[in-house]
Amino acid sequence: MKGIFFACILFLVTTLLLPIFILNSCDMEVPLRKSTVVEEIRESDMKIHVYNHETKKIMELYLEEYITQVVAAEMPGSFELEALKAQAVAARTYAIWRQNIYGEEGHPSHPGASVCTSHAHCQEWLSLEELTNRHGKRWVEEYLPKIEESVLSTAGVIMTYNMQPIEPLYHSTSGGKTENSEDVFASALPYLRSVSSPYEERSPVLVDQKEVSIEAFINSMRSKNRDIQINRNNIASEIRILERNQGGSIKNIQIGNKTFTGSEIRQLFELRSADFSVDVSRNHITFTTRGYGHGVGMSQWGANGMAEEGKTYKEILKHYYQGVTLSKLTSYQ
Template sequence: MMTMALWPRRRKRRGFLKWGILFILLLIVIPWGISLLFEDELEIKIKGDTARVRVLNHQTNKLMYLGLEEYLVGVVAAEMPASFPEEALKAQAVAARTYAVKRLQIPDPRIKNLNQDADLSTNPAINQAWISSEEMKNRWGVWGYRAYKKKIIQAVQETAGQVLVYQGQLIDPVYHSSCGGGRTENSEDVWKFQIPYLRSVACVDHQDRYRETVNTIDLARLDKALGTSLQSIPVSKLQTGKNYIQVMEKTGTGRVKTMRFGNTVISGTELRSKLGLASTWFDWQVKGESILFVTRGNGHGVGMCQYGAAAMAEQGKDYRQILTHYYTGVGFAKISY
């Protein structure tokens, strides 16, 4: 039986033990936390990354000299949510690498007009988007930065050197954020040319933040953007008469191909660009002195759907299966540095 004299001693020893364990944990955790807060870079070491690319940073207007695979880490981080499954990130890495190498083979005159020495640009309007490590930290926070950047480096590293080819030639692997959960688009319904590997394919049904987007555009802004004069027409006529606003033609996937506003006929692609719509898959309605556009998806709809790629990865498909689904008839090749 425990005596009253021994009980306080036991309690004291247990107290010392608890404080000792806590002290040891603090010795381990605090330095680790400090290293996360103050470590400037996660070093990117990818075997064979000897190819150098000259990238024009459109924000600073300065050239950056990067390893190709190092550059791709910043592209994947900018172009696809880092929370997506690993196989989707790998698919993005291969598509981004193919796009970059294609631009090295055939220089983009828009980039050369900005800087003759540049191979690529970080401007997403003319090239692939790219973000720096500092921008990654701002986007993901200090704790997310380490986990997400490591995940992206792994996706790039595990597909190192892999590119997509069609009949032995590098493809233009265009991609977009979300097709809206239906089908991707044929290239000729968005641009001028019919490209054999950019065919409309069924997309895996997926939920995403671009499932439905609502834009209300007043007639004054629309007239200015399109060069029309809809403000001069009574709203009652705009609401009831097809003579003023009408969808003239749709693509096979249901997206708007051409639309008429008064005497002006405009392509769906140009309309999307001028009005800042998420996609050309939309319904519209006159609401007072504005037009309400309800769009599905985000982007041009051609090539790989990124949200669809994530859904395929969640179903157990690997990056090769994802890429061969969205790019018809393509194969894989490996570039030598």
């Protein structure tokens, strides 16, 4: 990016579209403050309710305090600062998006809180104690200050599309190209388009293999669909990939006399992605996967690769989320 866009355009969003937040469209850096997240921005920071799956209680946290622990849980602390900034903005946007949808009533799965601490349902959040137990004190001392810096330097910044917070999906590794949202989930979102993700070579989960015995494969398929018919004596001819999505994941695969989605097979055999190939030997079936996760939105390892190439967090976000605007919550002005 050759320069910084100094002019911030203030716009009011109607109560119908954004019942809680007023945003400023802004493409300028938030000044970096040199202290802990909570101490530095408490005056402007809003509070949110977070359901803790460990304690089964609802926590009231400052937004940026919550975002710090999400970034620490969701992305390796060793990643480049610009990648961590991109993750901070994505995590903050997700929290605001959920808050905007569910408000004070909270999500039906955890009433009273719009977000929770589980990565399977919302975003992963770990307390300082949990981070220390998982990584050790040395990790906390070495990486937590950098994570706090990534949050402070983007404080209040979220992504919007048509003046509304986006649903900022992200995943570990795409395998070289991300997916269109409608090819994995129900909705076609204009900012979640398939884009290249070429800098993932260092991801330890770029390629993975899982071996399943022929017997276990057939039993699993029958548990999925009891009417399936598979010739175990010629299993290689019983498996045919019919179609792939734009990002490379399998759209449809025929097994025996039935057709399944790649996502169904991924879930059934606990594969790392739906972008896989199938090889049949005498006694086993080997799934070779590319990438890790659903493949929609920002690839975290791709983001780190872009940061290593000198890209800023803004360039990273605008690559993975097409047509978005970086906006700033007005309480941070």
